[in-house]
Amino acid sequence: MSVLTVRVWRGAEEGAYQSFEVPRRASQTVLDVVTHIQRALDPTLAYRFACRVGMCGSCAMTVNGVARWTCRTHVDSVAGDGRLEIAPLANLPVIRDLVTDMREFFDKWARAKGRFSGSRTRAQDVARVAPQSAARRDVDAAIECIGCGVCYSSCDVVAWNADYLGPAALNRAWTLLRDERDRARAERLRAVAGDAGCHACHTHMSCSERCPKRISPTAGIAGLKREAARAALRGEL
């Protein structure tokens, strides 16, 4: 039976990689590997997971230098030579081993006004939104985000600019801006414009490259840039 050599980050910001030998199996995922280590080799290993079927995003980690969902990453596709390097998501404080503190990720979501703000009450009829309208198609292309943090972890501007809201927060803001039921447009544009917002995006497209849901935050951020420009030129910003 063949064996994988797996280096796993242990510690917090300060720490080191620890090597494990894990039996290689057919159809094995990286999450299977981490689980094996924790159950059979070292119970002190800290890591997160929940659904293990690619729906919740909790198992996101850095695998061979790239942020991925470990439950949806087959070992065969990343460990051709039998070697794996597993680390916590980048750009986030490390609590312990493979677990990061996601608070800053969600705080920025809130700062980008990533919350729906409509005007109808339950007493009124349901809003009618044409699914094929340009605005709704923009929303649909970006709405499936589950907040896994892979894009945020992949973004170099997040690393270079501590205030940068990041691709997920800006992507969510875009979906709300394009939602015809939304009533907070001016407030949203003020939240996402500027050095900490959409204008700091330099189209590296690492977010779009890595998103497991194939969302393109770059597209949404480009849209935010255009909307902010329009508002600024009209004196509305």
Added chain:
Amino acid sequence: MRSDVRARNHPAFWAFLAHRLSGIALALYLPAHFWVLGLALHDAARLDAFLRWTDQPLVKFGEWGLVLLLAAHLAGGLRLLALEFLPWRDWQKSLAAAAAGAALVVSLAFALAL
């Protein structure tokens, strides 16, 4: 923790890096370029001496390098304008390759003209 080059190893990131580095190089070159041309106004003798210096092969190579930088920055810039202003389409992902190709073609034209 910080990402390393493995996280950045995809075309759009290299396109960004080429665009930024060529921009910095051009920003450093431009004042020198203006200053030399300004010599034509005030100091013809110095300009002549300088222009004779530019006949050297190494300088010619440098000129080709500058054209490459300019073409690269222009191509990268057009790609960015397309990404930011045109409706989002899948083929835009291959714009990086197209920009690189265009830059090489232009600089090759310059090199061949020498």
Added chain:
Amino acid sequence: MSLRGEALLWVAQRASAALLALCVAVHLATMIYAVHSGLGAAEILARTHGSVAWLLFYGVFLLAAVVHVPIGLRAVLSEWLGWRGGTRDAALGALALALAWLGLRAILGVFG
């Protein structure tokens, strides 16, 4: 800088970029043509001397560059050198003026 200011800088950068795309295309084509025709610098300058068309062209080119270069460097300075805030923007403003000054001297030299 205010949000409106940041957004307007973005607009100015894209607008100057579009203008520069045209100017650079003309400039590169001219240089390639000149080099291919074996024109030396003296001959090129002889053709630009007294030409209002070239004066206007390079004037517009310079204006676009003076806007584009400092805004472009702004992000580089903050992200790679950690230089943010008023002093950075003031330095870039000074750079813009210096470029404009050197550029005007150059244009007048070329125009003769």
